[in-house]
Amino acid sequence: MSKTFQAIVVGAGPAGSSAALTVARAGLDVALVERGSFPGEKNMFGGVLHRLPSLEEIFPDFWDRAPLERHIMKKGVTFMTGDSSFNTIIEAGNFDKPPYNGYTIFRPRFDNWLAQEAVKAGATLITSATVDELVYKNGKLAGVTLVGRQGELLAPVVIAADGVLSFIAKKAGLRQPTFDPGQMAVGVKALIDMPREMIDDRFGLVREQGFANEFVGCTAGVRGGGFLYTNYDSLSIGLVFHLASLRTSGKTPYDLLNEFMEQPQVAKMVRGGRLQEYSAHVIPEGGYNMIPELTGDGILVTGDAAALCNATGVNLEGINLASHSGVLAGKAVIEAHKANDFSKRGLETFRKLMNDSFVIKDLKTCRKAPHMLHNDRIYNEYPELVCSLMESIYRIEGMPKENMTKLFLKVAKKKVGLANLAADAFSAWRSL
Amino acid sequence: MNIDEIFDHTSFTIDREPHIVLDNQVCVGCDNRGCTNSCPAHCYTWSEADQKMTFVYDGCLECGTCYVVCHRNAFTLWRYPRGGYGVAYRMT
Structure with a gap:
């Protein structure tokens, strides 16, 4: 298979689908390439979906249509030792009214929905296709090759939305060839089945209300923390570790997760639940200083691939930054098509839009947090x-x-x- | 949760072709072997008796931890599985 498009987006996560949606809405022929058998199959997070200003602009009814779980109206932090815990909890009336501050979601469902919205706008979704190599013709980036679903896709511009390890950005020479474990973390998560009424009673919730809690002191001295989020009828519970610290600790993520879930106060929260799914993923936590070159000749880098993650310890943001960067990359591609200039200079709009956005501004503000x-x-x-x-x-x-x-x-x-x-x-x- | 029962919890479509290939000779001289404890799926096992690293990719969660923690670059291949293969999350 060899097909020609006006743009290729690698990865149908929040960054990629937001980019493809933006480009498709402008009438351009865009391929959205996903290595999973459906978008979201490979995606996990330990988190909360926050406001998405750029998608809200595209769909004013975004929050009515997206497949969401509970809205977070109760947010807590727990300082924990082996047998004690001290909690601070905010239940804000305003967190219980639209526009809600955040939602729990299931990635396989949410990411799939967002990708289908891109398809509705005219994007061509190609699943079960891992992008292998960048194709160059006459010294210019011209497309990508696929494995799984075999073949080659051609386009004058590629948006890398292929996640934290971004081999696309590496191949294009835009990111560092090796990662510093001091800038990376790994999150592990257990999805625990629990009846809805039990969750409501246990965490003091009614209607669609949700609870999000972060924990410190639950990682046996390894730099990191814990989280617990309520879905409608399950809990997402997990730990995040800084890799430089985990690597030399001799401790394993799953043993620490088990210890965490057995800590007396946490054990009461998960009691009666049943493990449904275990997942893990690396998180780019280096902040502003870790951001790679965002543009090159014929290429733009978005989302986790561009290390756009704001982990200050208080709030943990990623999907909102990814999605925003995807929309801005899409806008830059539209401009590049108008000017028929796909060089680094032609794609510079992206850098400018990013610098003016909350994405780069927030990461800059919090650059000392890591x-x-x-x-x-x-x-x-x-x-x-x-x-x-x-x-x-x-x-x-x-x-x-x-x-x-x-x-x-x-x-x-x-x-x-x-x-x-x-x-x-x-x-x-x-x-x- | 017992990590050795990972296949009971998480679904995989296992490819015959490995997506990660380890040159385990490199691991013999490694002073750290952070992969053995850091991998959330317990894919790496070091045998002190045999002085040998064993790597099994079947239950790989494609998280990227080993790629980041291996400072000896012991991989002759590290890429994501071919499209359609590997871990398949349902509702995480």
């Missing part, structure tokens, strides 16, 4: 400090009470060290 999160004390000592301080505050046993400041300093001295505390507070303040 460094701050490399502080090992966050993952062990601080959760212990918080839990032990709260325990001391609430313990009443007929002894004279200590002054709160004194108590804090005593616990902090024991768990973290006062010099460390001061240094960490300063570094946290600087990076946020």
